[in-house]
Amino acid sequence: MIPPRSFWIPLIALWIGLFVWGTEAWADTVYVQAKTAQLRAGKTSLDAVVGNVKFGDALEVVGRDGSWMEVKTSAGARGWIFANKTSTSKPSGGNDTLARLGQSMRGGDASATTASAGARGLDKASEGYANRAGVSARDREVVDRMTAYQIPDQDVEEFMREGGLGEYAK
């Protein structure tokens, strides 16, 4: 015997409701919690890279599977990202608005570091400190080299791939 229409209509309505709710439940936003990260065509590190995202980018979560998340960028690009490279809260980063305002109010000489930040050489402030504290030329050279020391991001990725770390887990 086929159940009456009054049986099916609420059942279909419930099914549609659950489907819509389920879709909405996945529509979370996560933020990139790594310096850089790759979006891949599938949920393994062997899948092709289809896009790159950077620290702090907002991503809409489309789906999840184990350690991976399918996401959509604000530009509409879609791909899979290793979940440990995301965070549910927006990362503040190293130099937030309040810190910049504080420096502006204190009247700091930003030009003394802007040019040298991330570049080779001690900045004006630490050079002045080294003179006052009598730090030797050898020790200055060590910190100078340390400041300039860089390893390309792709070398770090290769190191992680070799060790099976992060998204390269076997």
Add this chain to the structure above:
Amino acid sequence: MASLMALSMTVAGCAEVQRAAEDVARQSGNPRLAGAIHGVGNVVGSLFPIGYEEESSIGQAIALQVVARYGGVVDQPELVRYVNLVGRAVANTSDRPDIPYRVAILDHESINAFAAPAGYIFVTRGLLRQIKNEAELAAVLGHEIAHVSEKHILDVIQRSKRLAGVTEAGLSYATSNPAAFKGVIDGAVKKLLDEGLDQEKETDADTVGEVFAARVGYDAEAYVGLLMRLRDLKGDDRALFKTHPNFSARIEAVQKTIRTKRLVSNGLVLQERFSRMTKRV
């Protein structure tokens, strides 16, 4: 968020008004008034956190003292590169991956590790000799990266500044009052190298750093093993406890973190790679 933006805009506007008022006072032949207006700006500015540019100056100055006090660094490019690669792997998914991190190996037999602001990290040769695998090294570096990401030393500096009634920091110190800047750096170095940070900050760095290392896939239990071996050190090696006391409480806190955060306790250890890369330590 809206109120924060409104506050930001208001303060930004104040900074402009402050500068304009200073100029007017100076041009009208009243340098004392200009100085007073500048002082008010400093007082208000001192209430805000230190930005990365100022942090970088402070970090470099502290790094100079660490290198000087520990007699230089190990000059073995392969080894230095390996330690930096482990550090970068952990830092890249830390809570603050957007600043440069560099690790140097202090050429010293004592067992210790330090972090200065802006990502300057130091591990002694003595500590590297105690470490048995890459997961333990990752946890040590995770601990130091956590000191940087949580801005522990900057917090010490901000507090000491307030206690001393000082209103300037970072570059404004260095250019307008280099003697005061030196005082702040020397105070931070004393805290870092001689007295050690508060127990609360060490425990915080342990738990946060443990999460950073585990995010990359390193075995979360590895750090517990290292802390237990360090706790049982004898003789001169115990100098470590001057700056890093109460290992039993730290071990307990790390074990609790592993349980509550459900960190992977059968993750990667990578003993063979570590042994190969550190055989000349």
